[in-house]
Amino acid sequence: MIVFHVESFDWNCPQHITPRYTVDEIEHILKPQREYISQLEAEIEQLKAKINTQNA
Numbered sequence: 001m002i003v004f005h006v007e008s009f010d011w012n013c014p015q016h017i018t019p020r021y022t023v024d025e026i027e028h029i030l031k032p033q034r035e036y037i038s039q040l041e042a043e044i045e046q047l048k049a050k051i052n053t054q055n056a
Helices: 025-055
Strands: none
Touching: none
16 A cells, blocks of 8 residues: 655635545445455564564
């Protein structure tokens, strides 16, 4: 996942610019990625714990 931080000016009139996606649509699209990242983070923690018990 890549996070972009964009700073800009809102020079265009927002009343004529229709948002392409709603927040709910974006959350729905990103849900599988977030679940996969959580799974990988949990696996990393398990592997770290395994290494720590082997080295102790």
